[in-house]
Amino acid sequence: MSSAVSPLAPTNVPDMPSIDGVRIATAQAGIRYKNRTDVLFAAFDEGTTVAGVFTRSKCPSAPVEWCRARLKGGTARALVVNSGNANAFTGKSGRAATQLTARLAAQANGCGMNDVFLASTGVIGEPLDATKFDGVMQTLVEDAAPGRFLDAAKAIMTTDTFPKVATAQARIGKTTVTINGIAKGAGMIAPDMATMLSFIFTDAPIAAAALQKLLSEGVASTFNAVTIDGDTSTSDTLLAFATGAAAARGAPKIARASDPRLKGFRKAFQEVLANLSEQVARDGEGARKLVEIKVEGAASDKSARRIAMSIANSPLVKTAIAGEDANWGRVVMAVGKAGEPADRDKLSIWFNGIRVATKGARDPSYDEAKVSETMKQPEIELKVALGLGKGRDRVLTCDLTKEYVAINGDYRS
Numbered sequence: 001m002s003s004a005v006s007p008l009a010p011t012n013v014p015d016m017p018s019i020d021g022v023r024i025a026t027a028q029a030g031i032r033y034k035n036r037t038d039v040l041f042a043a044f045d046e047g048t049t050v051a052g053v054f055t056r057s058k059c060p061s062a063p064v065e066w067c068r069a070r071l072k073g074g075t076a077r078a079l080v081v082n083s084g085n086a087n088a089f090t091g092k093s094g095r096a097a098t099q100l101t102a103r104l105a106a107q108a109n110g111c112g113m114n115d116v117f118l119a120s121t122g123v124i125g126e127p128l129d130a131t132k133f134d135g136v137m138q139t140l141v142e143d144a145a146p147g148r149f150l151d152a153a154k155a156i157m158t159t160d161t162f163p164k165v166a167t168a169q170a171r172i173g174k175t176t177v178t179i180n181g182i183a184k185g186a187g188m189i190a191p192d193m194a195t196m197l198s199f200i201f202t203d204a205p206i207a208a209a210a211l212q213k214l215l216s217e218g219v220a221s222t223f224n225a226v227t228i229d230g231d232t233s234t235s236d237t238l239l240a241f242a243t244g245a246a247a248a249r250g251a252p253k254i255a256r257a258s259d260p261r262l263k264g265f266r267k268a269f270q271e272v273l274a275n276l277s278e279q280v281a282r283d284g285e286g287a288r289k290l291v292e293i294k295v296e297g298a299a300s301d302k303s304a305r306r307i308a309m310s311i312a313n314s315p316l317v318k319t320a321i322a323g324e325d326a327n328w329g330r331v332v333m334a335v336g337k338a339g340e341p342a343d344r345d346k347l348s349i350w351f352n353g354i355r356v357a358t359k360g361a362r363d364p365s366y367d368e369a370k371v372s373e374t375m376k377q378p379e380i381e382l383k384v385a386l387g388l389g390k391g392r393d394r395v396l397t398c399d400l401t402k403e404y405v406a407i408n409g410d411y412r413s
Helices: 062-071 091-109 137-143 149-155 208-218 245-249 260-282 301-312 315-322 328-337 368-374 402-409
Strands: 022-027 039-044 049-054 078-085 116-123 164-172 175-184 197-202 237-242 290-298 348-351 354-358 379-385 391-398
Touching (some): 022 137, 062 237, 091 116, 091 137, 149 164, 164 260, 208 237, 260 391, 301 315, 301 328, 328 379, 354 368
Parallel strands (some): 078 116
Antiparallel strands (some): 164 175, 290 391
16 A cells, blocks of 8 residues: 555545445454455345456456356355455465355354355465454454445555545435445556456345346446556456345335336446546556546447557556657557557547647647646546547546556565
C-alpha cells in the first residue's frame, strides 16, 4: 500500500448505506504484513443469489477456481477475501488453503462450504497459510454488522492508495433498492471478462441467472475497458450478491434480465461498475494523469476497441503523456501495430479537443504552446478518427511514470 494518495483520487467519498441481508467485518490475520487489516468477511442472509466473472488467465488462482465451481449453485452465504497473498501458482497447497478457509467460514457462519466464496490478492507464488484464518474467523462472524463497506474496501487494498467504493439506488416496481460496490486494483490490470477484485451488493430480489447476465453485460464497457499496464491478473474476480431483502418491502422478484422492470436497476448497476472501474484507472500505480482514449470511424466496434487498447497499453504513448508531450507519432505507431484496418492518410488525432494531426500529417494550424499547455491537465482525452466506418469505442488508462517502476521493483521486498 503506497503512503501517498493518488492525485487523481476522488475528492468525495460517498456515504455507503447499509444493505439488508449483508453484514461485514474485517480483521488483522497477519497474512503477510503485521498490524494491517487484511481479511474481509461478509455474511449474507439465506436466499442470497450470486453471479461472477473471472480472469481468463490460463494460470488462475486457487480462489478463482473455487468460485467458478461454486457459481453454478447460484446461492451464497459468505464471502472471505484476504490481501497480501494471492494464493496463485501455489499448487496443491493452494487448493488445500481454499478448502480450509471455506470450511472455517462455513463452520463459523453455520452454512455449507459450497455457499462460501473466496478471493485473494497480493503476491503470486507464495503458499497461503490458511491456518491464520482460524484465529480470526469466529470473531469475524460474531462482529459482522450492517454497513462497514468503506472498512471492507480498505481491507482488500494492496498497492492501492485509496479505498474504492460506489453506491446507487433504483426502483424495482414501487420499491427503492440499493446497490453498493467496492473494488481494489492499481497494477497488473488489463482485465478480460473480469476485474481486479470487486464485489457488488444489492437488496434487490434478482435470480442468479438474471444477475449473471446483467454482470456479464456490464463489464464490457466498464472493467473490460480499463488498462493500467496491459497485464491481466491471475486473480481477477468480480462477484455480485443479491440478498432479495427488498422483496419484504414489496419489490417484485425478477427472474429474467430482460424484465422491463429492471430498466432503472440496470442503469444504476452500470453506474456503480463504471464508477469503480474509473477509480481503478485513477489509482494506477504511480499515475499522475487519467487518460480517456476514444476511437471512432473504425471498421467495427470490435476493431475500435482493439485499436484503443493498443494505444492505451503502449509504454511509449503512456510515458509521453507522463512527460506532458502530445507525441502523436507514438499514437500513430500504436494504431499501426494493432493489426486492425487503418489508413494513414485518413487518420486524425486530438489531445483534449485540439487536433494535432490530420490526413497523414501534422495539422496545418498546430500550435506547440497551446498543446503543451493542455497536456499539463490531470485528465487527458486522446481521440483518434480513422475515417473508415462507424465503429467506435473508448477505454480508460493512465500515464506511466518512474513511480510505477519503483512500486513494482520493490513489490516483494
